Amino acid sequence: MPVRPRLGSIAMANNPDARRKFLDAASKYLLETPKKAVPEPAPFVPPRLTFSALKEIPMSRSRDRILANLEEMYTEAFRRAKETGDEAQMASLDFAYRREQLYFEILLDVRDAVERR
Numbered sequence: 001m002p003v004r005p006r007l008g009s010i011a012m013a014n015n016p017d018a019r020r021k022f023l024d025a026a027s028k029y030l031l032e033t034p035k036k037a038v039p040e041p042a043p044f045v046p047p048r049l050t051f052s053a054l055k056e057i058p059m060s061r062s063r064d065r066i067l068a069n070l071e072e073m074y075t076e077a078f079r080r081a082k083e084t085g086d087e088a089q090m091a092s093l094d095f096a097y098r099r100e101q102l103y104f105e106i107l108l109d110v111r112d113a114v115e116r117r
Helices: 007-014 016-031 051-056 063-084 087-116
Strands: none
Touching: 063 087
C-alpha cells in the first residue's frame, strides 16, 4: 500500500512564500513580547494616622472603662468554669486575668505619659 503524502505538506514544500510567511508568523508569535500598557501608578494617599493626627486626637477610652471591660470578660468566663466545677480552668483564668490586668495597666501608663507630652 503506497503512502500518500499529505496535501498540506506538498503545498508548503512547493510554495516558499507560504513557508516564509508561516515561519515569520511563528517567530513573531514566539519571540516577540507583546507591548503591554503600563498601568498608571496609584495616586499617593497619605496615611490617616500620622503622628500629628495622633497628637490632636484624644484617647477614646478611660482607664476605668478598659479595666472594667477586662474584668467583665473574665468574670463571665470564671463563672462558667465555676458552674462546671473545673478547678484547673478557674486557676488558669485567675492567673490570666491578673497577667492581662498588669499588661493593660503598663500600656495605659505609657499612653498617659504620651498624652502628657
